[in-house]
Amino acid sequence: MDLAASGMFLPPQTVGTILCCICGVTMSPNSANMCVTCLRSRVDITEGLPRHAALFYCPECQCYLQPPRTWIRADLESKELLTFCLRRLKPLTRNVRIINAEFVWTEPHSKRIKLRLRIQKEVLNGAILEQSHIVEFTQHDNLCESCTRYQANPDQWVAAVQLRQHVSHRRTFFFLEQLILRHGAASRAINIKEADRGVDFFFGNRSHAVKFVDFISNSIPAQSRSDKQLVSHDPKSSTYNYKYTFSVEICPICREDLICLPPKVAKSFGNLGPLVLCMKVSNSIALLDPLTLRIAYLDANKYWASPFKAFLSSRQLVEFIVLDVDLESSEIVVGGLKYALAYVQVARLSDFGKNDNIFSVRTHLGHLLCPGDYALGYDLYGANINDIEMDKYKGLDIPHVILLKKSYEQMRKKKRGKARSWKLKSLNMEVDGTIKARPDEEKRTAEYEEFLWDLEENPEMRFNISLYRDKDYQPSEMASTVDGDDLPSVPLDELIAELDISDDENDNTNSME
Amino acid sequence: MATRHKFEKCCDIGIFSKLTNAYCLVTIGGSENFYSVFKGELGDAFPVVKTSIACGSLIIGALCVGNKNGLLVPHTTTDQEVQHLRNNLPDQVIVRRIEEKIYDFDSCISCNDHIALTHPDLDWETEEHIVDVLGVDVVRHSVDGDDFAGCYCSFTNNGGLVTPHTSDEELEELSTLLQVPLVAGTVNKGSWCISAGVIVNDWTAFCGSDTTDTELSVIESVFKLNKAQPSMIVNKTTNLLIYS
Numbered sequence: 001m002d003l004a005a006s007g008m009f010l011p012p013q014t015v016g017t018i019l020c021c022i023c024g025v026t027m028s029p030n031s032a033n034m035c036v037t038c039l040r041s042r043v044d045i046t047e048g049l050p051r052h053a054a055l056f057y058c059p060e061c062q063c064y065l066q067p068p069r070t071w072i073r074a075d076l077e078s079k080e081l082l083t084f085c086l087r088r089l090k091p092l093t094r095n096v097r098i099i100n101a102e103f104v105w106t107e108p109h110s111k112r113i114k115l116r117l118r119i120q121k122e123v124l125n126g127a128i129l130e131q132s133h134i135v136e137f138t139q140h141d142n143l144c145e146s147c148t149r150y151q152a153n154p155d156q157w158v159a160a161v162q163l164r165q166h167v168s169h170r171r172t173f174f175f176l177e178q179l180i181l182r183h184g185a186a187s188r189a190i191n192i193k194e195a196d197r198g199v200d201f202f203f204g205n206r207s208h209a210v211k212f213v214d215f216i217s218n219s220i221p222a223q224s225r226s227d228k229q230l231v232s233h234d235p236k237s238s239t240y241n242y243k244y245t246f247s248v249e250i251c252p253i254c255r256e257d258l259i260c261l262p263p264k265v266a267k268s269f270g271n272l273g274p275l276v277l278c279m280k281v282s283n284s285i286a287l288l289d290p291l292t293l294r295i296a297y298l299d300a301n302k303y304w305a306s307p308f309k310a311f312l313s314s315r316q317l318v319e320f321i322v323l324d325v326d327l328e329s330s331e332i333v334v335g336g337l338k339y340a341l342a343y344v345q346v347a348r349l350s351d352f353g354k355n356d357n358i359f360s361v362r363t364h365l366g367h368l369l370c371p372g373d374y375a376l377g378y379d380l381y382g383a384n385i386n387d388i389e390m391d392k393y394k395g396l397d398i399p400h401v402i403l404l405k406k407s408y409e410q411m412r413k414k415k416r417g418k419a420r421s422w423k424l425k426s427l428n429m430e431v432d433g434t435i436k437a438r439p440d441e442e443k444r445t446a447e448y449e450e451f452l453w454d455l456e457e458n459p460e461m462r463f464n465i466s467l468y469r470d471k472d473y474q475p476s477e478m479a480s481t482v483d484g485d486d487l488p489s490v491p492l493d494e495l496i497a498e499l500d501i502s503d504d505e506n507d508n509t510n511s512m513e
Numbered sequence: 514m515a516t517r518h519k520f521e522k523c524c525d526i527g528i529f530s531k532l533t534n535a536y537c538l539v540t541i542g543g544s545e546n547f548y549s550v551f552k553g554e555l556g557d558a559f560p561v562v563k564t565s566i567a568c569g570s571l572i573i574g575a576l577c578v579g580n581k582n583g584l585l586v587p588h589t590t591t592d593q594e595v596q597h598l599r600n601n602l603p604d605q606v607i608v609r610r611i612e613e614k615i616y617d618f619d620s621c622i623s624c625n626d627h628i629a630l631t632h633p634d635l636d637w638e639t640e641e642h643i644v645d646v647l648g649v650d651v652v653r654h655s656v657d658g659d660d661f662a663g664c665y666c667s668f669t670n671n672g673g674l675v676t677p678h679t680s681d682e683e684l685e686e687l688s689t690l691l692q693v694p695l696v697a698g699t700v701n702k703g704s705w706c707i708s709a710g711v712i713v714n715d716w717t718a719f720c721g722s723d724t725t726d727t728e729l730s731v732i733e734s735v736f737k738l739n740k741a742q743p744s745m746i747v748n749k750t751t752n753l754l755i756y757s
Contacts, residue, residue: 014682015681016681016684021702021724021728022725024726032703033677034702
């Protein structure tokens with residue numbers, strides 16, 4: 001080593017030959033000084049290694065049992081199965097070193113798995129011998145616990161979460177569905193069922209249900225109650241099996257609702273004008289007074305302490321045409337959104353051209369509206385107000401019209417039937433099959449369409465939702481805009497390319513773009 | 514003619530005994546069987562001496578080194594032992610105690626009646642003693658890169674056996690130095706420690722009982738034991754008598 005480096009002459013060393021001490025054949029010396037054949041015949045390093053072992057296999061879910069309780073999914077002759085088999089052999093092969101392991105082909109229905117191992121072990125005076133060894137695993141069929149339970153009763157659930165919202169539309173549930181999909185909160189649900197005014201989620205484990213309820217409470221102001229029912233009781237080991245039910249009531253205030261605040265709540269916010277618009281619902285409700293541009297936030301606890309209902313919701317929106325805009329103040333940012341106070345002159349679209357009913361109203365949409373625009377708002381002049389809270393106020397000056405948002409209806413009429421460049425995924429829900437399903441379905445599709453328009457118009461609503469690029473969408477050749485302003489649409493960079501790795505997606509032509 | 518032998522289950526008889534052309538040393542302790550095999554093989558006229566060396570130690574073969582001219586023992590040998598040896602060995606054999614702090618002479622020195630192969634770092638004084646007592650020329654060399662050549666080789670006036678790991682070039686070199694033919698081989702079923710496994714003189718050898726037939730044939734051929742046997746001489750004479 002060092003001698004060579006120092007340049008000293010080292011005579012070449014050829015390895016001598018000796019006779020094998022047992023059979024006398026010439027060989028080069030090794031640490032046992034026996035030829036390999038003699039060594040092999042004398043020493044068997046696979047002595048004491050297992051040749052047979054047993055595996056338990058669940059034919060339903062193709063899992064193998066790792067005692068005491070875990071079931072591991074593995075395909076035949078896969079990497080996972082190899083690791084699993086080696087792990088089963090581990091305690092028995094402590095003294096030898098496994099160099100290589102591979103599967104030997106066996107008939108798939110033979111219920112035998114053969115493994116060929118190459119084993120190295122030290123024998124005699126340090127000679128290392130390598131030998132190949134075959135282990136045969138017998139597969140015994142045995143249903144795993146979850147499959148047994150499923151076989152016994154397919155609808156078996158342990159915990160159920162019932163989400164309810166007592167309003168006449170399902171917009172909240174569309175939004176929630178997207179939110180759940182994005183965060184994967186319902187990934188552990190055994191079953192999802194649609195009910196009359198809500199959705200039911202069924203889970204196999206109480207903790208999954210609790211996690212789901214927590215997720216919902218963090219996204220939406222909701223109140224929950226839980227209950228349990230005894231299913232069975234084992235007196236000997238004193239274990240009790242329960243069915244747990246969580247009832248989650250979502251607050252009935254939705255976006256774009258017109259609310260008359262009860263006097264106490266209005267006072268707690270510093271005399272916020274009793275008529276407020278709900279601008280945003282996340283884990284707290286944002287209420288905007290359109291006449292003074294003040295925003296108040298109401299969180300779940302505070303709401304449920306003194307609950308109130310909206311008295312006009314987006315169903316009752318009426319379309320108006322803007323005749324004149326008179327900006328009162330400059331654009332300000334309130335609660336992350338821009339508003340500007342203005343006096344506008346509007347007329348109902350149904351009245352326009354027929355009579356001269358013009359309303360002069362104060363609105364918060366001064367920054368958006370120009371004469372000739374269309375706007376949606378609540379018609380309080382013609383409405384039949386029947387609200388308990390309203391009656392509590394004496395001498396309240398109710399404006400005739402409260403405008404809510406700019407309307408893109410007319411533009412949509414022109415572009416009707418045009419496809420969108422994006423699409424949404426949906427949860428697979430079991431629909432509650434009732435007789436009055438048919439008219440509901442039309443209402444449902446109309447509501448869903450409105451929800452999609454909402455998404456297009458409001459970027460902050462898209463914040464927590466994943467939008468996927470629609471591969472079937474072809475932008476039309478006549479892409480140039482004829483009219484001045486565009487319909488609000490989702491910019492392309494917000495869309496997610498759909499990743500197709502599961503088999504049950506509908507369009508799986510190609511994967512990542 | 515080589516004989517297989519064992520000292521109380523241990524096959525390394527070279528540790529417990531020493532064989533030269535003039536005498537044989539056997540350790541005390543152990544059964545009479547060990548001693549009687551030597552006696553039976555070597556004949557009544559040949560001195561087979563039971564002894565211990567270095568305050569009663571049994572591993573006499575490892576501690577001392579000698580040939581027909583003399584015997585060297587380590588400095589730990591007691592006076593009684595030296596006296597015992599002097600009394601029992603033939604008169605021409607000089608017994609001397611070396612003062613250098615070497616305990617295991619057998620691994621440092623390996624010799625026949627003409628040449629000794631020693632550890633390269635041996636004292637000059639010890640070398641003088643060796644030349645004096647054993648009447649040999651001293652060659653300082655290592656075997657297979659290891660300085661303690663004594664345990665890796667064993668040679669007589671006729672031939673020698675070295676460990677299997679020695680390269681061909683080294684074998685040739687040693688052979689030229691020692692002027693006897695050398696062969697690489699094993700003893701005691703693949704053991705590479707030759708001097709512990711086999712003790713040999715010009716006409717006979719004893720090896721451990723694990724030695725295989727192949728190894729035995731190698732030993733017999735390299736030390737040329739087949740021809741030089743006392744019994745052979747007797748046979749020859751009988752043949753002559755019959756024919757005449």
